[in-house]
Amino acid sequence: MAKNWYPIIDYDKCIGCLACVKSCPHGVYEEENGKPLVVNPDACVEFCRGCQKGACENSAITYFGDKED
Numbered sequence: 001m002a003k004n005w006y007p008i009i010d011y012d013k014c015i016g017c018l019a020c021v022k023s024c025p026h027g028v029y030e031e032e033n034g035k036p037l038v039v040n041p042d043a044c045v046e047f048c049r050g051c052q053k054g055a056c057e058n059s060a061i062t063y064f065g066d067k068e069d
């Protein structure tokens, strides 16, 4: 799907709450060692910000392809 849009985790900011993993209905993330891992970037929906806006309270998620960054 979206090869030009997928989340990037800033592991310095991430506290491992895993809200992003639970919030994404497209299987983009898996949990590994208590932290989210982007395992399926192609499944991310282009321009979706569900996990950034709706899940992460620590500003740990940005997006590859985001021109606002």
Ligand code: SF4
Pocket (backbone or CB within 6 Å): 006, 007, 023, 024, 025, 026, 028, 029, 043, 044, 045, 047, 048, 049, 050, 051, 052
């Ligand atoms: S941006 Fe949307 S589709 Fe992509 S990982 Fe986050 S919740 Fe899932």
Ligand code: SF4
Pocket (backbone or CB within 6 Å): 009, 013, 014, 015, 016, 017, 018, 019, 020, 021, 035, 036, 055, 056, 057, 058, 059, 060, 061
């Ligand atoms: S929601 Fe944010 S702080 Fe929580 S696990 Fe995901 S990236 Fe880390």
